[in-house]
Amino acid sequence: MDDTLRSQQPPASAWTPLKRPVFRRLWMAALVSNLGTWMQNMGAGWLMAELTRSPAMVALVQAAQSLPMFLLALPAGALADIVDRRAQLLVAQVWMLTCAAVLAAMTYAGLTTPGWLLILTFLIGCGAAAMNPAWSASVQELVPRSELTAAVALNSMALNLSRAVGPALAGVIVTAAGTASVFLANALSYLGMMAALRSWRRPAPVVNMPAERLVGALRSGFRYARHAPLLQRVLVRGLAFFPFASAVWALLPLIASEELAGGATLYGALLACIGVGAVAGAFAMPWLRGRFSRDRIVMYATLAYAAANGLLAAFANVYVAAFALLAVGISWIAVLSAMQVAAQIALPPWVRARGLALHMVVIMGCMSAGSVLWGQLAEVIGISWTLAAAGAGGALAVFATRTVHIGGHDHVDLAPAMHWPEPVPAEALEPDAGPVLVTVEYQVRPEHVNRFLKAMRSVRRMRLRDGAVYWQIFRDTERPERFVEHFITESWAEHLRQHARVTRADRDLETRILALHSGREPPQVTHYLAAAAWVSPGAEEGHGRNGRAPGEKA
Numbered sequence: 001m002d003d004t005l006r007s008q009q010p011p012a013s014a015w016t017p018l019k020r021p022v023f024r025r026l027w028m029a030a031l032v033s034n035l036g037t038w039m040q041n042m043g044a045g046w047l048m049a050e051l052t053r054s055p056a057m058v059a060l061v062q063a064a065q066s067l068p069m070f071l072l073a074l075p076a077g078a079l080a081d082i083v084d085r086r087a088q089l090l091v092a093q094v095w096m097l098t099c100a101a102v103l104a105a106m107t108y109a110g111l112t113t114p115g116w117l118l119i120l121t122f123l124i125g126c127g128a129a130a131m132n133p134a135w136s137a138s139v140q141e142l143v144p145r146s147e148l149t150a151a152v153a154l155n156s157m158a159l160n161l162s163r164a165v166g167p168a169l170a171g172v173i174v175t176a177a178g179t180a181s182v183f184l185a186n187a188l189s190y191l192g193m194m195a196a197l198r199s200w201r202r203p204a205p206v207v208n209m210p211a212e213r214l215v216g217a218l219r220s221g222f223r224y225a226r227h228a229p230l231l232q233r234v235l236v237r238g239l240a241f242f243p244f245a246s247a248v249w250a251l252l253p254l255i256a257s258e259e260l261a262g263g264a265t266l267y268g269a270l271l272a273c274i275g276v277g278a279v280a281g282a283f284a285m286p287w288l289r290g291r292f293s294r295d296r297i298v299m300y301a302t303l304a305y306a307a308a309n310g311l312l313a314a315f316a317n318v319y320v321a322a323f324a325l326l327a328v329g330i331s332w333i334a335v336l337s338a339m340q341v342a343a344q345i346a347l348p349p350w351v352r353a354r355g356l357a358l359h360m361v362v363i364m365g366c367m368s369a370g371s372v373l374w375g376q377l378a379e380v381i382g383i384s385w386t387l388a389a390a391g392a393g394g395a396l397a398v399f400a401t402r403t404v405h406i407g408g409h410d411h412v413d414l415a416p417a418m419h420w421p422e423p424v425p426a427e428a429l430e431p432d433a434g435p436v437l438v439t440v441e442y443q444v445r446p447e448h449v450n451r452f453l454k455a456m457r458s459v460r461r462m463r464l465r466d467g468a469v470y471w472q473i474f475r476d477t478e479r480p481e482r483f484v485e486h487f488i489t490e491s492w493a494e495h496l497r498q499h500a501r502v503t504r505a506d507r508d509l510e511t512r513i514l515a516l517h518s519g520r521e522p523p524q525v526t527h528y529l530a531a532a533a534w535v536s537p538g539a540e541e542g543h544g545r546n547g548r549a550p551g552e553k554a
Contacts, residue, residue, distance in 0.1 A: 038166025077357025164275025277329020
């Protein structure tokens with residue numbers, strides 16, 4: 001067992017998070033809202049097929065649904081880290097309700113054209129893109145860490161249930177009352193989520209510094225991802241699974257119609273098999289987490305998914321297909337929830353929504369690109385051989401990435417340490433003043449130099465991850481025991497944010513560094529502000545405000 005948390009705490013049952021009233025209300029509301037979303041997706045595609053027989057226009061409906069996630073997920077994640085997530089979720093619900101209601105009204109009135117259908121579908125997708133990162137980042141606020149796996153599995157189960165039931169229910173409504181009624185049902189589905197969000201009394205975060213701006217938040221999010229090995233491992237494992245897993249989702253309509261000679265009813269039944277498997281997988285996840293590491297779960301589930309591909313490729317039989325798709329549902333939710341939990345744990349609160357948005361973009365990108373690839377390949381070599389190739393590729397990829405571990409870091413405490421003392425400049429500084437140079441002087445005995453420099457590699461990653469744009473460690477040529485660390489941030493406000501971003505795990509690293517420091521006093525920390533930032537209009541040449549010489553210590 002390589003996950004510390006798994007060995008220290010008994011796993012929560014699959015339903016434990018639902019004992020928490022706020023999570024239960026939000027989860028039930030999300031289930032209804034997701035059901036409306038999948039009904040909307042089916043209804044939009046069906047209406048486009050009625051309005052025009054052009055395959056290209058029908059395909060554009062799918063593009064209008066998925067494109068907003070590529071365009072807006074990262075900005076939405078950045079926004080969710082700098083504003084109240086509950087407020088962002090509420091605004092997104094109101095936006096989607098309004099767009100869905102407009103689409104329903106236009107369709108009832110017979111005014112919906114292919115162009116308007118695409119525009120309103122795209123706008124509803126924009127609301128979903130704004131909602132998803134904020135919702136994913138909120139899960140850790142709703143349940144304790146010990147229940148995170150179960151909570152993520154429940155959310156995945158709700159999504160897969162909606163995916164299986166929504167289109168079938170939409171078909172019934174279209175037959176009985178028309179497509180406009182599907183759009184109206186989707187609009188009404190957002191009301192429950194709005195009510196649940198209003199009942200959530202989210203504690204207001206304590207903010208002692210200017211909020212990040214959107215562009216700066218995006219930059220800091222990418223900077224964090226570039227210097228966060230734990231998050232990078234999750235993304236790599238996603239790149240090794242989702243492109244190959246997309247083959248079943250992309251080819252399932254053709255499997256039902258061509259390989260199994262069925263129709264829409266069979267297609268709905270096969271989707272339901274995946275949904276049933278997802279529910280079973282959600283039930284099984286706490287049990288699996290109690291017995292296997294996260295890496296083992298991903299490996300075994302990926303191999304099971306590949307085997308299911310093989311069964312679908314080898315046997316054109318409804319019962320074999322149903323069994324294989326049950327395995328697909330179980331494996332899908334096992335991999336997805338394991339990776340989502342790993343991503344959640346790898347991200348501190350200040351950047352969580354941005355990191356999860358990046359994870360979503362990777363998943364969506366892999367699924368979309370994979371669907372195109374497997375669809376093109378199926379036209380050349382056939383459906384069965386394509387499924388076999390995807391299964392083999394997934395099995396090879398999981399072995400190729402077996403040394404990329406996403407488990408074993410549950411014990412890493414990414415809560416803010418808040419132990420750095422606030423710097424006290426000689427005079428008040430503007431938040432945007434900068435850049436800022438920070439130096440830290442260490443005294444290290446010769447016998448500890450190698451250990452010190454090795455530990456400073458982790459310090460480098462920590463500084464760059466939390467906001468520094470430059471870092472280096474220098475050694476005094478005249479006093480070899482003296483080392484000076486330099487790092488630069490873009491502004492005074494960004495350096496103050498660094499203080500708030502240091503985690504308890506970082507504090508443990510600093511403690512190890514201090515054990516190697518041989519000076520009588522703690523390492524000396526000095527802050528410098530770029531000389532130009534001190535100069536004010538009309539100041540005497542060679543001096544800044546209040547007669548301060550440019551470059552003098554702040």
